[in-house]
Amino acid sequence: MTSPIRVAVTGAAGNIGYAILFRIANGDLFGPDQPVILQMLEIPPAMKALEGVAMELEDCAFPLLQDMVLTDDANVAFKDVNWALLIGARPRSKGMERKDLLGANGAIFKPQGEALNRHAASDVRVLVVGNPANTNCLIAMRNAPDIPPERFTAMTRLDHNRAISQLARKAGVPVTAVKKVTIWGNHSSTQYPDAYHAEINGRPAPEVINDDAWIRETFIPTVQKRGAAVIEARGQSSAASAANAAINHVQSWYHGTPPGDWVSMAIPSTGAYDTPEGVIFSYPVTIQNGQYQVVEGLSLSDFDRAMLAATGQELLEERAAIEEMLG
Numbered sequence: 001m002t003s004p005i006r007v008a009v010t011g012a013a014g015n016i017g018y019a020i021l022f023r024i025a026n027g028d029l030f031g032p033d034q035p036v037i038l039q040m041l042e043i044p045p046a047m048k049a050l051e052g053v054a055m056e057l058e059d060c061a062f063p064l065l066q067d068m069v070l071t072d073d074a075n076v077a078f079k080d081v082n083w084a085l086l087i088g089a090r091p092r093s094k095g096m097e098r099k100d101l102l103g104a105n106g107a108i109f110k111p112q113g114e115a116l117n118r119h120a121a122s123d124v125r126v127l128v129v130g131n132p133a134n135t136n137c138l139i140a141m142r143n144a145p146d147i148p149p150e151r152f153t154a155m156t157r158l159d160h161n162r163a164i165s166q167l168a169r170k171a172g173v174p175v176t177a178v179k180k181v182t183i184w185g186n187h188s189s190t191q192y193p194d195a196y197h198a199e200i201n202g203r204p205a206p207e208v209i210n211d212d213a214w215i216r217e218t219f220i221p222t223v224q225k226r227g228a229a230v231i232e233a234r235g236q237s238s239a240a241s242a243a244n245a246a247i248n249h250v251q252s253w254y255h256g257t258p259p260g261d262w263v264s265m266a267i268p269s270t271g272a273y274d275t276p277e278g279v280i281f282s283y284p285v286t287i288q289n290g291q292y293q294v295v296e297g298l299s300l301s302d303f304d305r306a307m308l309a310a311t312g313q314e315l316l317e318e319r320a321a322i323e324e325m326l327g
């Protein structure tokens with residue numbers, strides 16, 4: 001029997017937790033033959049709710065769900081984990097920017113980075129979803145000095161998926177016709193959703209769209225502000241689409257990217273395309289055998305460069321605001 005993969009999920013009794021746990025237990029991350037063990041972390045007041053979620057997981061009788069751990073101790077939750085999905089954090093409410101959460105949420109990621117460093121399996125890979133995701137990821141990474149930094153990533157896949165859908169709708173094509181979309185930089189309203197290097201049915205997206213004003217004045221701000229639009233409409237931040245994007249992120253990292261396409265992942269900056277060092281920056285990446293690589297050789301216009309510079313600058317400012325939390 002294949003040995004199980006241990007997946008830690010923090011904030012497991014929260015909204016995203018509720019949308020993601022059942023899919024993981026169903027085998028959506030690693031396929032239909034790979035058993036999993038869910039190691040779920042919550043804070044003490046949410047433990048009772050977590051017990052209810054665990055009862056429901058049990059009631060699904062998922063064949064691949066080999067065991068569950070429910071705990072309010074990060075040392076227990078991260079014991080021997082192969083994957084850590086760091087979701088637990090406060091969501092923003094109407095009128096807030098994600099970086100307004102930095103003080104409250106940043107403090108969660110220092111002890112979690114330390115606990116991962118002490119207890120995770122040697123092959124651990126980390127996805128940070130809790131906002132502000134890039135800078136929380138930086139905090140966790142810097143407090144886990146024994147884990148190779150490239151194992152720490154933050155989620156811009158939801159923005160990536162949003163961008164695909166917007167382009168497909170505008171072009172009147174199925175989402176599968178849209179490839180090579182990129183989200184550059186921060187998971188924030190300064191992110192740069194890049195349609196200029198994208199393809200639709202194998203042709204340059206700007207040529208197919210043939211409406212540059214729409215790209216600049218509608219597409220880019222729609223993707224940048226979609227999280228806020230969902231909060232405005234639902235009264236709560238996106239949960240099912242965020243869970244779906246987290247599943248996609250892990251799937252791509254685990255199974256690889258298909259030929260002729262790439263995905264967006266926020267990773268420790270490589271300095272590529274003149275991006276700032278020492279932050280978690282989202283790039284276009286291809287993935288093979290569990291290793292991601294930034295797509296090289298894209299030619300950037302002045303507009304692209306200005307957009308990258310703006311989001312890079314915001315990441316530097318976020319880092320400066322939490323400098324004391326970096327190990």
Ligand SMILES: NC(=O)c1ccc[n+]([C@@H]2O[C@H](COP(=O)([O-])OP(=O)(O)OC[C@H]3O[C@@H](n4cnc5c(N)ncnc54)[C@H](O)[C@@H]3O)[C@@H](O)[C@H]2O)c1
Nearest residue numbers: 011013014015016042046088089090091129130131158242
């Ligand atoms: N990167 C993205 O694209 C993206 C998308 C959607 C949401 N988010 C972010 O994900 C986070 C979670 O969103 P949600 O809707 O599930 O929120 P939620 O409030 O429904 O759930 C968060 C859960 O985290 C728990 N929690 C708080 N502190 C914790 C800690 N120290 N350890 C473990 N658990 C802890 C809470 O008890 C709660 O159950 C928010 O920060 C939200 O902004 C990110």
Ligand SMILES: O=C(O)C[C@H](O)C(=O)O
Nearest residue numbers: 092098131227228237238
């Ligand atoms: O926008 C938010 O605060 C939630 C999330 O980051 C999103 O993009 O939907």
